[in-house]
Structures are given as structure tokens and as C-alpha cells.
Amino acid sequence: MTYKKLVEEVSEMFKSIGIDDARLTPSKNPAYGELTSLVAFDIAKERGGDPGKIAEEIVKKLSEYKSGMISSVEALSGYINFKVxxxxxxxxxxxTVIIQGSDYGKSNIGSGKKIIVEHTSVNPNKALHVGHARNVCLGDTLYRLFCFLGYDVTVLNYIDDSGTQMADVILGFTELGYPLNPEDNLRFDAYCGDVVYVEVSKKIEEDPALAEKRKNIAKLIEERDEKYYKLNREIVEKVLRDQLKTCWRLRARYHILNMESDILTYDLWSEVFKKLYEIGAVYKATSGPKAGCWLLNLSFHPILSKEGDEILIKSDGSTTYVARDIAYGAWKLGGTSKDFKYRVWIRDPWGGEVLVTDLDGDVERPIHGAEKVINVIDIRQKRPQEIVKYALELLGLRANRYIHFGYEVVAMSVKDAVKMGYKPEEGEEFVHMSGRRGLYVKVDTLLDMLKEKIRSEIRDKHPEWSVEKIEEVAEEIAVGALRYSLVKTDTDKMIILDTDEMLKLEGDTGPYLQYSYARACRILEKSSLEYSFKSPIEPVEEEKQLLRRIAYFPEVVEEVGRNLLVKTLPNYAYMLASDFSKFYEKVPVLYADNIELKKFRLAEVLAFKIVLGNVLHLIGVPLVEEM
RNA sequence: GGGCCCGUAGCUCAGCAUGGAUAGAGCAUCGGCCUUCUAAGCUUAGAAAAUGAGGAAAGCCGGGGGUCGGGGGUUCGAGUCCCCCCGGGCCCGCCA
Structure with missing residues (x-):
């Protein structure tokens, strides 16, 4: 039995008296019971009359049809309240919860359907910063969610291995004398990003001749020049390997890495372009500042038209980012005749194969027929993403399947930025991260800071623990803290990261959830009694509240599957843990008055542990049995 | 200039999509619980015990703290929907 079934049961009662939609919602206050119907207000609006009286009449009729679970129906100023x-x-x-265990909350609404999620897609010339981590955590949560809902989900990571920012670091290695191997044990991704990229960017700004050289290098890479292409690929793969270490550290998984250079060599674009040309959606500008460019005609789009048409092919014949993304999007929606080949590039820590596009690859993995294609890309790309979607629509690809999952960026507190040498303006409240300027907090740096703090806390609490155990648990808590903080905030809101604030691990944080879970584990391990589903006495309010929340879980999961409001999951997890803390404080389990009660309460604790475990799994917060 | 987003307690945010019964958390602050299921531990007074004091939780309870940015409107009912305004942010590149 879940909340949903209770709704079904009460709906049946209403149907038996001729009301199809009873507008049932969970009661706001436990004093009113479990379920409330607002139908009396609807009827009053439709036919006139006093909702209070209408509710009373309905209650009179309903009382003849009492169902098993409902103990009373009452009308109160228009509301119809059901107690159970x-x-x-x-x-x-x-x-229900204990029998279903880790399946509790799952659904089969996705069975047999495919979903594609693209996330991360960080340029392979730097280490991930916390802004990227928001992308990773949101994307990975969507992946986990849709798996839980029964979908067949493929995770893509788009690797832009052929842009200007790659040329920047190549320039550093080939022209400016940066050694290919960093000194002082720096990780290669951090070396490329923190040292080479930042310093080269600075030098390019000062010396226009270098900008010219960079442009040339970019062209050589794109043309697959023997030396530059090979060097580029080598660096891309090296950085990517390190980046994936960070992603895996965050417990994110990937199936396919799409190299942008391969999108070019597979020439998905020309096919797409041909179709756009045939339907008259593109044209070549013959005069004006954009002469020689091919543009996408946006004049029929009510909003996009206001900012003019979009360049797809530059006057030098190369494609723009939007053009390439249209081609990539068409492929995702199954709208290209060609498909990639892959080879197994690496295995993730969980043994999964990670494929990379490869012209001579021996692996095929068709992805067509996806019901949804979700692209996790920050909100600044809203307009280009809308253009891509519009183009896909013009191509007749049922583009409503193409979803830009946008989110606001992560910025830094002024305090943190100043620590990195930033000079703030008067009244400035945050500072945007910038790879080029070296202003950012790396994911691994932040995780390590968290870990250090946690480590010392664990040492105080468990001086007897081995170093390995401390390391393991500290890592899990650090990851939990970061993941939780990045997914709990509304995607429409900017996160201003302040490392000092971040290190506070009390209250509404990941560790609080993990702590609740550990507490439940402690109780359970101290008893070898069987569980009992039957309570010998009426449960007290703290128990009811916990069970109420538990019963609601499947509803939450489905809702998030529908509206993609990811933060609902962490919010639910927090409420659940909070309900358990109150229960823990007020309701003795191991010291319950009698053995039957003890068995029942053990079952409550177990059910809590299962549900919290399930929801933490969805948001990727590691489960910690002891902390 | 055009498009989009945000504005709820001192601070950080839930609640807004699908309008309903007294607007919720966390942090901070003040006060309380307290060895228990997260630990029969520690310091101190005492010869010791009892007891007292301090301190003590990734915990709990309570207090204070709100013109839900402002103004109109729709509605029996608006934090939630509509319009206008104010403040802040983002985007509008032959970059990606």
C-alpha cells in the first residue's frame, strides 16, 4: 500500500456516488487526516451553492460506502477529510516497502522506451570546476531517475576536441615551450587548465601574432594534419581520462563519448544541410556583414526572429557550433542515415564499458528511437539550443522530444575569488568562474577540502578506525555533501559557492541524510528479531509522519519523471530524514515496551532505511552505514 | 533596444507547474533536552560513593525574527494565475 493506492481507493468511493474527479490531495495538517478532497469547491463553482453544505452532503453519501482503509470521512468548511x-x-x-525493497518506488512507465541524456561535455583542455559538477550531478541524477522509472537510458558525453580552446593548449606545447609532462605531480587535466591554458590565454591577449598562430593550429587540427591532429588527440585523451576520474569520483556514469572531430569526419552535417537546403530553410548571404555565410532563416519563428538569422556556415566554409549541434541533435533523434562506430575506450570503476566514437571501431550501438533526448547544458545556451530545436523541427524530427535541460551557473563568493587574486569591484556580490582567467574552484580541490574536514571529524569520533576506513567514509561523505548541495537548489537559481559555507556539514546537507541512514543501520544491527508489519497499538504521530512520507515516495519519483524538477528528490530526502530524526528522538525502538511493538518499530526503521537508500541512490549520495 | 530568469525571516533557500484550511526549513541568535538506539567516554569539586558544575551530538524541542520586491486585476479563496512597475542576473559573436 502506498499513498497512490489510498488515492485510488478513495477515488473509487467517489466514483460510486458519481464523482469522477474528486481532486484529492494529501491533507495539509495531520489533524485533518490523510487525504482531502476539494471537489465541493469545484461543484460550488460550477453549479453555485455553499461549498460547506455541498461537502456535508457528499460526506453523507460517502459514509455508506466506507472502504477498508478509511476510518472516517468528515466535512469541514468545504473540505472533505479522510482519516485512515x-x-x-x-x-x-x-x-509493500519491505517486500519491494530496493524496487520500492520503481515503475514500469518507461519499460521498452529509450531515453538519451547528454551531460558533462566539458572541453578537454582543463580539469572540471564546480560549475561543471552541477551539470554532472544533475545529468547523472536524470540518468538514475529514468533508469529507476524503467527506461533504457544512454548517457552521452560530447567531447569538443576541435575548438579554439584546444588550439590554445596545443600552441602552448608546440610554440611556447610548455613541457608535455607537468612537474610536481600535477594531474594532467589540472596542468593543462590551470597552467597552460591560463598562461597561454594571457599571452595571446598580449600578442596578436599568437592569435594568428592559434587560428592556424585550429585549422590544422580540423584538417587532420599528421602532427597536430595526433598531438591533439593524445592530449584530448589524456585530459579526458583525468576528467573522467573526477566524474567517476562523483559517481557519474557514461556510455558513449562523442568526439566532435568524428561528427565532422562522419559528415553528419552535409546530410542535414542538404535537407535544410531542400526545404528552403537556409540561404547564402550575398551582401552585408555576413556576406558569404549560410544562414538559417528564423523569420518564421515568433521569438528567435527578433535577433536575426543564425549563421550555420561561416564565409570560410567551416561550420559553426550551432550547425554541428544541429547535426548532433539530428543523430540523437535518429534523423541521420549514418551512425557512428565505436571502440571500447575505457572501463568505469563499476565495470561498465565506455565507448568512444571511432571511424574504424568494431562496436555498433544504435541509439535511434529515443522517446526523449535530454541535453544538460547551462542556461546561457538557451537561445542556441532553441535554434537547434527549431532546426530539428524543420527537419521533421518530432523535435518536441529534444529537451534542453537548462540550469543556472555556479559562481564564487567574492571572498573565495579574492583568495585567488581577484580584485573585486565595489558592491560586487559574486564572481563568475572563468577558465581562461583561472578563476574557478576545481571539483577535486573542493572535494579534498571537504574530505580533510570530515576526516578530522571522524578521527575525533572513531579513534579506533583504520586509516583506510576513515578515507573511505570521508570520501563518501564529501561526495554526498557536494552532490546534495548541487542538486537541491532550483535549477533556475544561481549557486554562489562559498567554500567556508560549504564546509558546514550540519542541517540541510548531504551528511545529515547519511547520518540518518547510519542511525537506522545502528538500530537494525542491534536486533536479530523478526520484523512485524502489525502494530499492537495505534502508532504515535512521529510514526505516522514517517510512514506517511514513506508511502508518498513513488508519487515523488513519478512526478519528477514528468516535470524534471530534480530538486524535488533531494527535498523529499531531507524531509524523510528529518521525519526519521524526530521519530528517533521520540520513539524507542530497541527499548520499546513489549516485543511485538519492538518488532513493528524495527520494521518501520527498516522501511525508512530502504526508502532513504532508494532516494539517496537516485541523487547519487553514497550510503554510509557508519559515520 | 529585444528575449529569458530570479526577488519569500538577518543570511541561504522550500512552497509557485495542477490556486485552497494558521507561509515552511537550514544557518545565525537566545533558551532548553541530553549518554541514550551514535556509544556507560572527558574535565572538575569530593577520600569515595551519592551528588554538583563544566563540556559534550553530522541529533531533538522551543523563542524571537515575514508588507511572500511594489501596485493593480481575476477568484468564494492568490506566495501560487494575469497585467504594469522596481531591483538583480543571463543571452542577443563568421566563440563554443
Missing amino acids: DWMRYSEEILK
Whole structure:
């Protein structure tokens, strides 16, 4: 029994008296019971009359159809409140959760359907910063969510291995004398990003001749010049390997790495361009500042048209980012005749194969027929993403499947920026991260800071623990803290990262959730009694609240699957953990008055542990049994 | 100039999509619980015990703290929907 079934049961009661939509919602206050119907207000609006009286009449009729779980129906100023028989309801909830275990909350609404999620897609010339981590954590949560809902999900990571920013670092290696191997044990991705990229960018700004050289290098890479292409590929793969270490550290998984250079060599674009040309969606500018460029005609689009048409092919014949993304998007939606070949490039820590596009690859992995294609890309790319979607629509690809999952960026507190040598303006409240200027907090740096803090806390609490155990748990808590903080905030809101604030691990944080989980584990391991679903007495309010929350979980999961409001999951997890803390404080389990009660409460604790475990799994917060 | 987003307690944010019963958390602050299921531990007074004091939780309870940015409108009912305004942010490149 879940909340959903309770709704079904009450809906049946209403149907038996001729009301199809009873507008049922969870009661706001436990004093009102479990379920509330607002139908009396609807009827009053439709036919006139006093909602209070209408509700009373409905209650009169309903009382003849009492169902098993409902113990009373009452009308109160227009609301129709249903109370449940908690002796039975609690039994049903516990039975359902404990029997289903890690499947509790799963659904089959996605069975047989495919979903593609693209996330991360960080340029392979630097280490990930916290802004990227927001992308990774959101994307990975979507992946986990849709798996949980029964979909067949493929995760893509787009590797832009042929842009200007690659040319920057190549320039550094070939022309400016930066050694290919960093000194002082720097990780290669951090070396490329923190040292080479930042310093080269600075030099290019000062010396226009270098900008010219960079442009030339970019061209050589794109043309697959023997020396430059090879060097580029080598650096890309090296950085990528390191980047993936960070992503894996965050517990994110990938299936396919799409190299942009391969999108070019597979020439997906020319096919797409041909179609756009045939339907008259593109034209070549013959005069004006954009003479010689091919543009996408946006004049029929109500909003996009206001900012003019979009260049797809530059006057030198090369494609723009938007053009390449249209080609990539068409491929994702199954709208290209060609498909990539892959080779197994690496295995992730969980043994999964990670494929990379490869002209001579021996692996095929068709992805066509996806019901949804979700692209996790920060909000600044909203307009280009809308253009891509519009182009896909013009190509007749049912582009409503193409979803830009946008999110606001992560900025730094002025305090943190100043520590990096930034000179703030008067009244400035945050500082945007910038790879080029070296202003950013790397994911690994932040995780290590968190870890250090946690490590010392663990040492105080468990002086007897081995170094390995401390390391392991500290890592899990650090990751939990970061992941939770990055997914709990509304995607429409900027996160201003302040490392001092971040290191506070009390209250509404990942560790709090993990702590609740560990507490439940402690209780359970101290008893070898069987569980009982039946309570010998009416559960107290703290128990009811916990069970109520537990029963609601499947509803939450489905809702997020529908509206993609990811933060609902962490919010739910927090409420659940908070309900458990109150329960823990007020309701003795191991010291319960009698053995039957103890068995029942053990089942409650177990059910809590299962549900919190399930939701933490969805948001990628590691489960910690002891902390 | 055009498009989009944000504005809820001192600070950080839930709640807004699908309008309903007294607007919720966390941090901070003040006060309380307290060895228990997260630990029969520690310091101190005492010869010792009892007891007292201090301190003590990734915990709990309570207090204070709100013109839900402002103004109109729709509605029996608006933090939630509509319009206008104010403040802040982002985007509008032959970069990606």
C-alpha cells in the first residue's frame, strides 16, 4: 500500500456516488487526516451553492460506502477529510516497502522506451570546476531517475576536441615551450587548465601574432594534419581520462563519448544541410556583414526572429557550433542515415564499458528511437539550443522530444575569488568562474577540502578506525555533501559557492541524510528479531509522519519523471530524514515496551532505511552505514 | 533596444507547474533536552560513593525574527494565475 493506492481507493468511493474527479490531495495538517478532497469547491463553482453544505452532503453519501482503509470521512468548511485506519494502513505500507525493497518506488512507465541524456561535455583542455559538477550531478541524477522509472537510458558525453580552446593548449606545447609532462605531480587535466591554458590565454591577449598562430593550429587540427591532429588527440585523451576520474569520483556514469572531430569526419552535417537546403530553410548571404555565410532563416519563428538569422556556415566554409549541434541533435533523434562506430575506450570503476566514437571501431550501438533526448547544458545556451530545436523541427524530427535541460551557473563568493587574486569591484556580490582567467574552484580541490574536514571529524569520533576506513567514509561523505548541495537548489537559481559555507556539514546537507541512514543501520544491527508489519497499538504521530512520507515516495519519483524538477528528490530526502530524526528522538525502538511493538518499530526503521537508500541512490549520495 | 530568469525571516533557500484550511526549513541568535538506539567516554569539586558544575551530538524541542520586491486585476479563496512597475542576473559573436 502506498499513498497512490489510498488515492485510488478513495477515488473509487467517489466514483460510486458519481464523482469522477474528486481532486484529492494529501491533507495539509495531520489533524485533518490523510487525504482531502476539494471537489465541493469545484461543484460550488460550477453549479453555485455553499461549498460547506455541498461537502456535508457528499460526506453523507460517502459514509455508506466506507472502504477498508478509511476510518472516517468528515466535512469541514468545504473540505472533505479522510482519516485512515492506521493499524491497517501502517501494516500495508510496511509490507509493500519491505517486500519491494530496493524496487520500492520503481515503475514500469518507461519499460521498452529509450531515453538519451547528454551531460558533462566539458572541453578537454582543463580539469572540471564546480560549475561543471552541477551539470554532472544533475545529468547523472536524470540518468538514475529514468533508469529507476524503467527506461533504457544512454548517457552521452560530447567531447569538443576541435575548438579554439584546444588550439590554445596545443600552441602552448608546440610554440611556447610548455613541457608535455607537468612537474610536481600535477594531474594532467589540472596542468593543462590551470597552467597552460591560463598562461597561454594571457599571452595571446598580449600578442596578436599568437592569435594568428592559434587560428592556424585550429585549422590544422580540423584538417587532420599528421602532427597536430595526433598531438591533439593524445592530449584530448589524456585530459579526458583525468576528467573522467573526477566524474567517476562523483559517481557519474557514461556510455558513449562523442568526439566532435568524428561528427565532422562522419559528415553528419552535409546530410542535414542538404535537407535544410531542400526545404528552403537556409540561404547564402550575398551582401552585408555576413556576406558569404549560410544562414538559417528564423523569420518564421515568433521569438528567435527578433535577433536575426543564425549563421550555420561561416564565409570560410567551416561550420559553426550551432550547425554541428544541429547535426548532433539530428543523430540523437535518429534523423541521420549514418551512425557512428565505436571502440571500447575505457572501463568505469563499476565495470561498465565506455565507448568512444571511432571511424574504424568494431562496436555498433544504435541509439535511434529515443522517446526523449535530454541535453544538460547551462542556461546561457538557451537561445542556441532553441535554434537547434527549431532546426530539428524543420527537419521533421518530432523535435518536441529534444529537451534542453537548462540550469543556472555556479559562481564564487567574492571572498573565495579574492583568495585567488581577484580584485573585486565595489558592491560586487559574486564572481563568475572563468577558465581562461583561472578563476574557478576545481571539483577535486573542493572535494579534498571537504574530505580533510570530515576526516578530522571522524578521527575525533572513531579513534579506533583504520586509516583506510576513515578515507573511505570521508570520501563518501564529501561526495554526498557536494552532490546534495548541487542538486537541491532550483535549477533556475544561481549557486554562489562559498567554500567556508560549504564546509558546514550540519542541517540541510548531504551528511545529515547519511547520518540518518547510519542511525537506522545502528538500530537494525542491534536486533536479530523478526520484523512485524502489525502494530499492537495505534502508532504515535512521529510514526505516522514517517510512514506517511514513506508511502508518498513513488508519487515523488513519478512526478519528477514528468516535470524534471530534480530538486524535488533531494527535498523529499531531507524531509524523510528529518521525519526519521524526530521519530528517533521520540520513539524507542530497541527499548520499546513489549516485543511485538519492538518488532513493528524495527520494521518501520527498516522501511525508512530502504526508502532513504532508494532516494539517496537516485541523487547519487553514497550510503554510509557508519559515520 | 529585444528575449529569458530570479526577488519569500538577518543570511541561504522550500512552497509557485495542477490556486485552497494558521507561509515552511537550514544557518545565525537566545533558551532548553541530553549518554541514550551514535556509544556507560572527558574535565572538575569530593577520600569515595551519592551528588554538583563544566563540556559534550553530522541529533531533538522551543523563542524571537515575514508588507511572500511594489501596485493593480481575476477568484468564494492568490506566495501560487494575469497585467504594469522596481531591483538583480543571463543571452542577443563568421566563440563554443
